[in-house]
Amino acid sequence: MKNKILVLMLILFTASFSTAQLDRSKRPQPGPAPEVKIGNAESFVLANGLKVFVVENHKLPEVTFSLVVDSDPVIEGKNAGYVSAAGELLRTGTKSRTKDKLDEEIDFLGASLSTSSSSIYASGLSKYAEKIMGIVSDIILNHDFKQEELDKIRKQTLSGLAYQKEDPDAISKRVSDAVMYGKDYPYGESETEESVKSITLDMCSKYIDTYFRPNISYLAIVGDINKAKAKSLIEKYLGKWEKKDVPKNTYTTPKAPIVTKVDLVDRASSVQSVISVCYPVDLPIGNEDVIKAKVVNLILGGSATGRLFMNLRESKAYTYGAYSSLSADKLIGNFSASTKVRNTVTDSAITEILNEMKRIRNEKVTETELQNAKNLLSGSFIRTLEQPATVANFAINIARYNLPKDYYKNYLKNLSAVSVDDVQNTAKKYIKPNNAYIVVVGSAQDVAKNISKFSVSGKIDYLDTYGDRYNPNVKKVPEGVTVEQVLDKYVEAIGGKENILKVKDKTTKMSGTMQGTTISMTQSQKAPNKFYQLVDFGVGQQITTFDGEKGKMSAMGQEQNIPPEQVEQMKLGSLYSMLEYAKNNIKTELAGMETINNKDAYRVTFTYPSGKKSTNYYDVNSGLLVRTIAEGAGATQTIDFDDYRDVQGVKYPFKMSLVTPQGAIDLITSSIEVNTNLADSLFEVK
Numbered sequence: 001m002k003n004k005i006l007v008l009m010l011i012l013f014t015a016s017f018s019t020a021q022l023d024r025s026k027r028p029q030p031g032p033a034p035e036v037k038i039g040n041a042e043s044f045v046l047a048n049g050l051k052v053f054v055v056e057n058h059k060l061p062e063v064t065f066s067l068v069v070d071s072d073p074v075i076e077g078k079n080a081g082y083v084s085a086a087g088e089l090l091r092t093g094t095k096s097r098t099k100d101k102l103d104e105e106i107d108f109l110g111a112s113l114s115t116s117s118s119s120i121y122a123s124g125l126s127k128y129a130e131k132i133m134g135i136v137s138d139i140i141l142n143h144d145f146k147q148e149e150l151d152k153i154r155k156q157t158l159s160g161l162a163y164q165k166e167d168p169d170a171i172s173k174r175v176s177d178a179v180m181y182g183k184d185y186p187y188g189e190s191e192t193e194e195s196v197k198s199i200t201l202d203m204c205s206k207y208i209d210t211y212f213r214p215n216i217s218y219l220a221i222v223g224d225i226n227k228a229k230a231k232s233l234i235e236k237y238l239g240k241w242e243k244k245d246v247p248k249n250t251y252t253t254p255k256a257p258i259v260t261k262v263d264l265v266d267r268a269s270s271v272q273s274v275i276s277v278c279y280p281v282d283l284p285i286g287n288e289d290v291i292k293a294k295v296v297n298l299i300l301g302g303s304a305t306g307r308l309f310m311n312l313r314e315s316k317a318y319t320y321g322a323y324s325s326l327s328a329d330k331l332i333g334n335f336s337a338s339t340k341v342r343n344t345v346t347d348s349a350i351t352e353i354l355n356e357m358k359r360i361r362n363e364k365v366t367e368t369e370l371q372n373a374k375n376l377l378s379g380s381f382i383r384t385l386e387q388p389a390t391v392a393n394f395a396i397n398i399a400r401y402n403l404p405k406d407y408y409k410n411y412l413k414n415l416s417a418v419s420v421d422d423v424q425n426t427a428k429k430y431i432k433p434n435n436a437y438i439v440v441v442g443s444a445q446d447v448a449k450n451i452s453k454f455s456v457s458g459k460i461d462y463l464d465t466y467g468d469r470y471n472p473n474v475k476k477v478p479e480g481v482t483v484e485q486v487l488d489k490y491v492e493a494i495g496g497k498e499n500i501l502k503v504k505d506k507t508t509k510m511s512g513t514m515q516g517t518t519i520s521m522t523q524s525q526k527a528p529n530k531f532y533q534l535v536d537f538g539v540g541q542q543i544t545t546f547d548g549e550k551g552k553m554s555a556m557g558q559e560q561n562i563p564p565e566q567v568e569q570m571k572l573g574s575l576y577s578m579l580e581y582a583k584n585n586i587k588t589e590l591a592g593m594e595t596i597n598n599k600d601a602y603r604v605t606f607t608y609p610s611g612k613k614s615t616n617y618y619d620v621n622s623g624l625l626v627r628t629i630a631e632g633a634g635a636t637q638t639i640d641f642d643d644y645r646d647v648q649g650v651k652y653p654f655k656m657s658l659v660t661p662q663g664a665i666d667l668i669t670s671s672i673e674v675n676t677n678l679a680d681s682l683f684e685v686k
Contacts, residue, residue, distance in 0.1 A: 049215030178467025
């Protein structure tokens with residue numbers, strides 16, 4: 001008994017001593033990043049180019065087949081939706097199996113099967129591996145699309161669109177994508193009732209036959225199977241899958257706007273605003289910044305512990321939640337910060353989002369924030385390793401995106417190495433509060449005035465629920481008025497065709513002040529389309545020269561050729577352009593009436609052969625051009641014209657008010673000279 005008491009006292013003494021030496025006021029230092037032990041996937045390549053990765057896992061008698069087709073996205077245009085429909089049709093039967101028979105076989109095997117336009121997933125008991133593989137190969141090699149199945153898919157899709165049409169969250173996502181990427185980019189397209197109704201079986205069949213090819217595909221096989229068995233199955237069932245050259249699709253890469261822009265979708269009945277601050281980001285998968293960007297986003301708004309959540313919900317009580325994402329992508333990534341708030345605090349919520357974006361750029365995060373973010377990301381990564389399929393997915397990603405072979409093995413080590421300075425430097429690179437699209441879905445009557453302050457120009461672009469711009473002040477054009485009449489009236493208003501054609505050359509001198517700097521400009525034109533411009537802004541000059549076929553710009557000692565798309569525009573910008581729309585294949589459309597500077601004006605849109613567009617506004621009474629809007633990559637330039645004066649029989653505006661991303665300026669013309677026999681050497685491009 002005494003020995004037991006002595007032992008107990010020693011234990012208590014030791015415990016007390018140990019407790020006394022532990023300083024619980026200090027946070028334990030994190031240990032070194034654990035080594036990630038990832039099993040290697042065995043691989044082989046079929047003669048047709050199919051790349052196969054096998055991961056053995058015999059804990060359960062199951063096997064999974066995951067096929068990924070690595071094709072470039074296509075621009076679906078007016079038929080948006082046919083690509084996803086094609087993927088769904090793959091699951092609706094083959095030449096030897098109706099959909100009912102296919103469903104029956106899958107159910108009998110206790111298996112699962114799903115398809116998309118770029119993948120097939122199937123899983124089941126390993127003893128049925130060959131039967132499952134047989135079904136997968138039948139779908140790939142012998143798919144048979146039926147009209148009745150397409151009709152069902154269209155009906156389901158239209159039902160979903162009917163709901164999304166009025167859902168503010170769906171509207172925000174659809175419009176934000178259109179604004180960020182543009183509708184002529186795959187990620188910016190969206191399905192409409194019209195596009196879904198236009199889908200045909202032929203479109204779907206052609207898509208699968210063109211893009212579903214083994215030479216751009218990866219197959220992961222995971223589970224109770226070895227490499228030899230897997231290779232035998234794949235060669236037997238997919239060896240006859242015919243390889244074929246697959247089109248490589250190219251697109252103009254979207255860029256963040258030069259300055260922050262505000263877009264509003266007016267929903268008069270909304271008592272809340274859905275806010276999205278977004279822009280495209282050049283962040284390829286596997287880029288060295290990806291892991292750092294994950295840390296930045298997690299601290300900013302990637303979870304309920306992020307700054308956006310803590311600010312807008314916990315501190316300000318504006319919302320139930322506020323989050324952000326910063327995503328890498330094979331083509332183009334994106335940043336988005338989003339929330340839903342009541343109308344009265346819409347502008348306040350936007351202010352706080354932008355403030356947090358600025359703060360993470362301008363101030364270093366704390367060591368505690370950094371370590372918490374690392375812990376969350378580490379835990380998430382480690383949990384994925386519990387799934388055998390993760391190893392196969394890692395192997396596919398390494399091959400698909402040309403990643404270093406040890407990319408995932410070093411993931412935790414690279415995550416652990418992220419420093420406070422890394423976070424700030426990465427935030428400065430990818431968090432852009434001054435180059436974002438602010439998209440608000442809400443009541444214009446309640447929020448428009450207060451959110452206009454976030455736009456450099458002070459103006460808001462109004463968008464419909466599919467991201468198309470419109471002006472809420474547009475009026476209905478009187479019946480019988482045509483675009484030809486509007487353009488003819490303008491020609492007559494400025495002097496008539498005969499007088500316009502008498503002008504062989506013209507030199508205009510003008511000046512104005514922008515942000516305290518005086519800017520002088522001289523423009524010279526010579527028929528048919530030669531152009532020279534000298535801009536003097538005090539500390540330097542910019543010269544643009546165009547000889548009718550090619551052009552060059554020079555500034556601050558550097559020169560560059562005018563890009564091809566701009567050359568086309570300049571070729572069409574002759575002294576007689578207002579007389580040559582049809583000749584130059586420029587499509588014109590009378591798009592409505594608007595109030596411009598307190599006067600009614602006809603709105604005419606011009607679509608050039610390249611697809612680019614511009615808009616002119618002509619005073620209803622005088623016929624004179626009062627405004628033009630030209631949209632470019634991420635920027636819009638608006639020019640108002642006033643003070644028309646006669647110069648040798650032709651009227652020209654002596655005042656031009658420009659609104660550009662850099663600011664506003666009034667250019668006042670001091671002189672216009674015509675027919676001075678300008679020398680061709682002035683327009684020579686050396």
